[in-house]
Amino acid sequence: MNMYGEFEIETFQLGRDQWHACFRSKDRSKPIVVDGIALGVINLGFAWPTQDAALKDAQSYIERMAGRRIST
Numbered sequence: 214m215n216m217y218g219e220f221e222i223e224t225f226q227l228g229r230d231q232w233h234a235c236f237r238s239k240d241r242s243k244p245i246v247v248d249g250i251a252l253g254v255i256n257l258g259f260a261w262p263t264q265d266a267a268l269k270d271a272q273s274y275i276e277r278m279a280g281r282r283i284s285t
């Protein structure tokens with residue numbers, strides 16, 4: 214598990230060289246709220262060739278979402 218700001222990022226492999234990532238609030242009792250919609254976990258729908266690439270994509274996604282009223 215990797216921490217990034219107020220979020221936990223989990224990377225996992227689904228097939229050879231197909232790394233994925235999901236993230237959730239560090240405080241698992243709080244959902245992530247994006248544009249007024251509460252979500253427990255956000256799964257990114259991309260497959261990356263390395264674990265590091267999946268992690269960096271999740272971090273980038275969190276940064277991009279900061280402008281769209283993402284909160285925990």
